[in-house]
Amino acid sequence: MATNHTCRVCLSSLTKKSRLLSSPHLLPHKFASYIGSTSLRSLTSPSRYPTQLDLPTGSTSIAGALAHSDPVVKKTSPAPKNPDPASPGQNPLPALSTARLAQQLRKRASGTTETYVAYGATEQLFKECSRHADYTIPEVLKKGGVAPKNDAGEDVGVGTGWWYESVHLTPTFNTWAQITFIHMYMLTVRFRLFPAAHAPSWHQHLLDHFFHNAEDRMAMYHGMAARSIRNKYLKDLYIQWRGVLAAYDEGLVKGDAVLATAIWRNVFKADQATDVRALAEVVGWMRREIKRLDKASDGEVSGGGWRFVGDPNEARADVMLESQMMKEKV
Structure with a gap:
């Protein structure tokens, strides 16, 4: 007042x-x-x-x-400008390269910069996970074109690589998602070895890149212009991802038979006509790649340049070896 x-x-x-x-x-x-x-x-x-x-x-x-002075206060000359860092007698800032400066910043403020580092690196890692099952639907890209359907009513596209050419999986959105999940899962297993404060951020950013790409595919190839419809499918994908994490973790712990069952349910849709040799090749390949990731340093993985080498077909020779236990008499 x-x-x-x-x-x-x-x-x-x-x-x-x-x-x-x-x-x-x-x-x-x-x-x-x-x-x-x-x-x-x-x-x-x-x-x-x-x-x-x-x-x-x-x-x-x-x-x-x-x-100690007269009653009248005297004005002084204006303050000198900031000295030139390169002039004699001054200590110029060290000429650090961009990479080195980023490393120093990350050490001094890791809590602030880690999420930005993780976002950029996981974007490249996701592209590596996605490219193995990538597909296109040329008919949809044409004006007035309609995507061909399979017996289950899914839009069928065109894809190349081991998963489509050797195993004869159908290039659909669901196939792409499940194969991408396998690669993302192996990276997630490695992220768990990162410092506890950073691992959740890497996992979350990798998953975010997947959902952004999945939503783009829905709009581009599958005619899902309505956001509400896309959100419904994205929620289903998230539930599938949580199930994949639990199923593949159980397989890593309990053995190859349990891991093969999980892959059969998710990737091969529990098809009774699945080639069991191809299924065994996928299991062997996953074990090999997880071992490679385990031996790699954090820097090799977090740099964003990680590549999955070969394809499951390379394990066919080991799969075709006859088990010695089958020769033993019961």
């Missing part, structure tokens, strides 16, 4: 301080430290008292300068 009343004690104090400032030769010693810690701008206008003062030799405070 506004009022015109002024406290007598406050008015007396302000008057006393004004007199002391206007008559510095009468300044008592006991007020020197008090005025030295008080901003002049709170009592006077900036135009009358400049921010910089000529202090006499030996003076360490504004109060000391006022006590």
